[in-house]
Amino acid sequence: MLLKNCRIVSSSKIIMADILIEGEKIKEVGVGLRGDEIFNLRGKLVIPGVIDLHVHMRDFSQKYKEDFTSGSKAALAGGVTTFVDMPNSSPPVIDAKTFRRRLEEAGRKSLIDFGINFGVVTDNSRFLKDIRPSFCKIYMDGTLGEIDDETLRNAIRRCPKTAVHAEDINVIKENIEKFKGKEVSDFHLKIRGPEAEEKAIKKIASLTASLNKSVHICHISLRKSLEYLNENVTCEVTPHHLLLTNKELKEKGGIAKTNPPLRSQSDTNALMGALKNRRIDIVASDHAPHLEDEKEDEVSAPPGIPNLDIMLKLFLTLVNKKVLTLSDIVRTMCENPARLLGLKKGEIKKDNYADLVILDLEKESKIEVEEFYSKAKYSPFEGWRTKGCPEVVFIRGEIAFEDEDFIVKRGYGKWIGGM
Ligand code: NCD
Ligand code: ZN
Ligand code: ZN
Secondary structure, three states: OEEEEEEEEOOOOEEEEEEEEEOOEEEEEEOOOOOOOEEEOOOOEEEEOEEEEEEOOOOHHHOOOOOHHHHHHHHHHOOEEEEEEOOOOOOOOOOHHHHHHHHHHHHHHOOOEEEEOEEOOOOOHHHHHHOOOOOEEEEOOOOOOOOOHHHHHHHHHHOOOEEEEOOOHHHHHHHHHHHOOOOOOOHHHHHOOHHHHHHHHHHHHHHHHHHOOOEEEOOOOOHHHHHOOOOOEEEEEOHHHHHOOHHHHHHHHHHHOOOOOOOOHHHHHHHHHHHHOOOOOEEOOOEOOOOOHHHOOOOOOOOOEOOOOOHHHHHHHHHHOOOOOHHHHHHHHHHHHHHHHOOOOOOOOOOOEOOEEEEEEEEEEEOOHHHOOOOOOOOOOOOOEEEEEEEEEEEOOEEEEEOOEEOOOOOOOOEHHHO
């Protein structure tokens, strides 16, 4: 297949060229290429498929919230061609048997390519010799049970790649004790105050330095957190921590409840600046779907926001508003995630997999939760006006999504660990 006259975006430039696809891969990128099955794109913008390093596909016993099919459809319609699944499923992915079951489930159901993470708990590092997770995921907030310093240290030392949820469990516990039984507003914000994230990130940064190992820090939310980053640390930001503040949490209640919590305008400004000046490496969705009903009562609402359907749209809108460039998007959503995973994806170049997204930068729409392919029909971004969207999505040389239609079937997605 030959795509003629594409405006190809990379992190450094936009060039006009043709893309020759052979089988699953890009055979050549250049001017005046020859081939059959020609599509003339007449100058349309083309970016690499988005690689989302932080997705909770639920499934297993929580398939009522999301399963690999519904979640991967939301991703694909949103220009995402590869995702990495988090291990806090039910049951959690903390042993080799469950890891394999997860792989099998995703392989059967996902429309797009996927990686699977492994959750770190005390004494489970022995399973690592039998499996190949994308990351070992460490929850410092006790999501998978409390882990001691020894376990934390060993995980960073032994796992090929680690990703961390950085909020300190002891700070959270102290706060719960402090505010227990009191009539306080903003309970969630107070329990998971900034000091929980600061303490955790400080600890991780110093561990990476002393062990000389790199770690990926998930969903950073504070201006202050940026100060602790060092050359051993990569980090990610979510759409909601960039675009929303605790004002939205006050207005929208449970729907805007997430971990870490939404912070202040000063924090979002600092995060946007850090994204532009490359101190933040990656944008990831932290797609954390729950049922709309579960989100009704703010106090009992489980934390998490579903973003897969709309993440790219939100960022293309920022391009139209001249807040970000297309190259910023490609760097943080395609190239850097691919580099971190060691994938032949994320860049439109010879020998890479032909994962491509043709963009329509002019199309305007409004975010409507009923249109989500995700099972989670709520969003703190509901009603936002967007400009720009993915139009056609290719995965490994096949047209996978076009004109709001899924062309590939469930099961098309492949495990990136086997590529
Ligand atoms: C995530 C979830 O629902 O699984 N929730 C969230 O608020 N981000 C867990 C997590 O990412 O820590
Ligand atoms: Zn997390
Ligand atoms: Zn998450």
